[in-house]
Amino acid sequence: MGPLTAGIAVETQRRTSGPALYGIELGRAGKQLGFAGLSHSDNVHDNGLITVPVAVISSGPGPTALLVAGTHGDEYEGQVILQEMIRWLEPEHLSGTVVIVPAANAPAVRAGTRVSPVDGGNLNRSYPGQPRSGPTDQVAELIAGTLLPKADVVIDLHSGGSNSTYLPSMFIYRGPDQRTWERKVSASRAMRLPYVIVVQPRLEPGSLSTAGDDAGVLALSTELGGGGTVDPGVLTDARRGVRSLLAHVGVLAAQPFTEVQAAGTVVAEPVWLELVPKSPVMATTPGIFEPLVGLGQRVRAGDPVARVHAIDDLERAPQEYTARLDGIVAILRRPSLASIGSYLLHIAPEFEAPKH
Structure with missing residues (x-):
């Protein structure tokens, strides 16, 4: 598929309010590259849409994984991984569906800023969003209201951004119940990053992790370095880890590039850490x-x-x-x-x- 432009995009989902998906038909097998169109009126955006790239790759029936990056525009590792994945992943590699939103807060991604320069919105404080509010709330509503309910697992790829650097880690909320917590632990091990950072339930009520917990969807996040740049070593580990995790949840079929561990292979236990009030x-x-x-x-x-x-x-x-x-x-x-x-x-x- 070549580059998608608004001139050739076909709107496949219409709403009475809020953002619509262009070039995407949810539930259809195949590889679809499109975008969400956000409506916003100001001095710059009064005569068009703000576009948020979306890809859907599906082999048909099976589990669905929702992968999100660019929640904060200056966090780059996840964006690189998902951009790559859109290019190499094909329906025949899957036993289900992968929905990829590689630049969720697209205005912030294009500006290289944590929050949107259009409305000042921090996407990870905006869930569940509002369909007739600013662009950031519209994206949150699209993800929480349309994409998340169709998913079995959501992975929100974060890093430290311009203001901090994290240990390369899974970043998971406790709870919301014992069964979901056990699934989070198992999935975190499958990701094979060296650390897991655990925080209290509903740490940020407006985050995608909380929205996933509220929706009953397995909700996982990462912190992959940061510093406003991309660390090659962290990127390599995270790239391998995302593939391993998708295989673990049954979305990615066994292929050589999944690097699925052979039976009997011992995978190193991550170091388990917890952020507490005195941290x-x-x-x-x-x-x-x-x-x-x-x-x-x-x-x-x-x-x-x-x-x-x-x-x-x-x-x-x-x-x-x-x-x-x-x-x-x-x-x-x-x-x-x-x-x-x-x-x-x-x-x-x-x-x-x-x-x-």
Whole structure:
């Protein structure tokens, strides 16, 4: 298929309100490349649509996976993986359907910003969305109202963006019930990333993870490095991990490129971490952030982990910060200039791997 333009797109789903899908017929087998058309009126967008790329690749009946990236426009690893997947994945590789939204908050992706430059919307705080609101709410409503109910699993590919770097990890909400939690644990192991970061249920009520939990869909997320760039090693692990996870949930048929583990193969257990209220180390003075620890380093409560140097007060010694608990440095701030209230790093305590 060649590039899709609005001039040749065919609207296959009409609504009385909210975004429509162009060039996509949900439930049809084959490979379809299209877009969602968002209606918005301002000085730039008054005479056309804001487009959000969408791909649907299906072999017919079977489980459905919804893959999302570009929720924040400056998080690039997931976008690269899904753009690649759209090009190589064919219906004959599948035992079901993969729906791919590689640039979910498309205005933010095109601008390289965390939130939309059109309406200031943070897509991962906007679910379940509103069909007649701004573009960000429209995307949230399309994903939560149209795509998510058809899915058996949703994977929201995040990374640290321009402001932070994470350990390459699965990022999962506890709950919402024991059976779903066990499925999340199993799927996280199948992804084969070196870490799993666990957070409290409904950590962000407006997130896609919460929307998935509310819809009864297996909802998974990642944090794949960050720093406003792409780490080749993290990208390689995540690329392999997404294929492994799709095979695990029965969507991707066994093919050489899935790298499915042979029977009896022992896969390394990830390190299980949890973000808790004492995890963040917050700046209480503005200035230049100096990290005293590295990402992935183990620290103990009371260890010095950061300094902030005053810019104008030349006689003042830097403010030093210490860890409030034992754990591993899971998130590290990227910009060196910090303000009061900036999180400099997060320390996540380890916990025993779940038995199930």
